[in-house]
Amino acid sequence: MDFFRTFAAPVALVALAINPAEADAQATGSTNPQAERALSEDTIAYDFVEGITTEVGPRQAGTEAEARGRVWAERWLTANDFTNVADEPFMMDTWVRGEEEAEIVSPFAQPLAIAALGNSASTGPDGITAEVVYFPTYAALQAAPEGSLAGKIAFISHAMSPTQDGSQYGFAGPARWTGPSLAASKGAVATVIRSVGTDYHRNPHTGGTTFAEGVEPIPAGALSLPDADNLIRMFERANGRAITMKLVLTPRLLGETQSGNVVGEIVGRDPSLPPVLLACHLDSWDLGTGAFDDAAGCGIVAAAAKHVAEAGQPLRTIRVLFAGAEETGLWGSKAYAAAHADEPIAVALESDFGADRIWRFDSNFTESNPDLYRRIAAAVAPFGVAPSAEVATGGADINIARERGTAIIDLQQDGTRYFDLHHTPDDTLDKIDPAQLRQNVAVWTAVTAILANEPRPIKPSE
Numbered sequence: 001m002d003f004f005r006t007f008a009a010p011v012a013l014v015a016l017a018i019n020p021a022e023a024d025a026q027a028t029g030s031t032n033p034q035a036e037r038a039l040s041e042d043t044i045a046y047d048f049v050e051g052i053t054t055e056v057g058p059r060q061a062g063t064e065a066e067a068r069g070r071v072w073a074e075r076w077l078t079a080n081d082f083t084n085v086a087d088e089p090f091m092m093d094t095w096v097r098g099e100e101e102a103e104i105v106s107p108f109a110q111p112l113a114i115a116a117l118g119n120s121a122s123t124g125p126d127g128i129t130a131e132v133v134y135f136p137t138y139a140a141l142q143a144a145p146e147g148s149l150a151g152k153i154a155f156i157s158h159a160m161s162p163t164q165d166g167s168q169y170g171f172a173g174p175a176r177w178t179g180p181s182l183a184a185s186k187g188a189v190a191t192v193i194r195s196v197g198t199d200y201h202r203n204p205h206t207g208g209t210t211f212a213e214g215v216e217p218i219p220a221g222a223l224s225l226p227d228a229d230n231l232i233r234m235f236e237r238a239n240g241r242a243i244t245m246k247l248v249l250t251p252r253l254l255g256e257t258q259s260g261n262v263v264g265e266i267v268g269r270d271p272s273l274p275p276v277l278l279a280c281h282l283d284s285w286d287l288g289t290g291a292f293d294d295a296a297g298c299g300i301v302a303a304a305a306k307h308v309a310e311a312g313q314p315l316r317t318i319r320v321l322f323a324g325a326e327e328t329g330l331w332g333s334k335a336y337a338a339a340h341a342d343e344p345i346a347v348a349l350e351s352d353f354g355a356d357r358i359w360r361f362d363s364n365f366t367e368s369n370p371d372l373y374r375r376i377a378a379a380v381a382p383f384g385v386a387p388s389a390e391v392a393t394g395g396a397d398i399n400i401a402r403e404r405g406t407a408i409i410d411l412q413q414d415g416t417r418y419f420d421l422h423h424t425p426d427d428t429l430d431k432i433d434p435a436q437l438r439q440n441v442a443v444w445t446a447v448t449a450i451l452a453n454e455p456r457p458i459k460p461s462e
Helices: 011-028 033-041 044-055 064-079 138-143 168-172 179-185 225-237 291-310 331-339 370-383 399-404 434-452
Strands: 083-096 100-106 110-112 114-116 128-135 153-156 190-194 220-223 244-249 252-266 276-281 318-323 347-350 358-363 386-391 407-413
Touching: 033 291, 033 370, 033 434, 044 064, 044 291, 044 434, 064 083, 064 252, 064 291, 064 318, 083 331, 100 114, 100 220, 100 225, 110 225, 114 244, 128 138, 128 190, 128 225, 138 153, 138 179, 153 179, 179 190, 190 225, 190 244, 220 225, 220 244, 252 291, 252 331, 276 291, 276 434, 291 318, 291 347, 291 434, 318 331, 331 399, 347 399, 347 434, 358 370, 358 434, 370 386, 370 434, 399 407, 407 434
Parallel strands: 128 153, 153 190, 190 220, 276 318, 276 347, 347 407, 358 386
Antiparallel strands: 083 252, 100 110, 100 244, 114 220, 128 244, 252 318, 358 407
């Protein structure tokens, strides 16, 4: 996951939405039988995550490892009774990391843990040694005079904290997303940032950065949170002395390589009805094995589609989209939107925020399809999921839905520990909680079953 959505629904509005759904759930007294079984028995999602992280491992966009991941996913979908399974190729610009070292040369000589940011330029093998200028916030960097960083390394910090809805990502993210570009525009020869994350392991968080048009890319890396804190303490003790850093980052561009989107279907009874699109992304950063981000999402959506099919052929086709190359620029999302521009979609959903429990349901058709909204809310209430008044905007890989004005649902996962693991070496299978993973599958199964058997058009609210 490398995108951000804000969630700040007024409490009063959420409360108004919850009451009717809770009443409906109490009146029915039951949920979808497949969803109920998934809550206690599902092994399909875990099988996917365990398999791809064990047999393929890290799947950085555009690399041979990502290609092996697509082959693995195609075989898995076919073995699990999906039809029309395919790898839809596209070309992309591919970046890979190299040597990564950072050390304070003076006045407090010591090494620091660092990881290059995606699209970082190279320092060359001899590295860069320069004075570091500290910016406690992105806003402080914005206020720096033009040219004031000439020949210097910018260090950008922030104060991100864990939240259930992940909203702090939007606060801290600019340090990574555009901080190096901003520093370069003011003359910096390199940038280091406090990792955009919330853990205190000595694990830097990688992730992409973007340089504005006309700005020459510079070397850019992320320090682990303990090392960033240490660097801040150095500034507090320096008493006006310059802090000098040697930085070695040697990433390289492979040029244009092939990636692809893997798709598969549970074919519906009525091919004239637009399909339900369930999305995730198959690629991962290279530091971990991509279990949380986002093998879990692919396992969840595929398991849900399979559970719905177990109840009988649905009315609508359910299409799963395992998008490629999400982490380095939404290449797969853009390619899918272009390749399927003429194909209608009924509704789109994406799972790309880890594997912890779903706690909230948002849609963009609350007012235009109130009956459908209330039926979904009633179906997920027994699993501890509350409806909200927030308007769903969808995950990164369903650009096609946003571009076409399609109905969208967001099944919001608990993100309290997501940014402890996001883009780090700690993104591994052992971090998956099987019980919470099954709750995700149960909720997705209940929602997908309703959507895939809805005969009427699903229109977003105006």
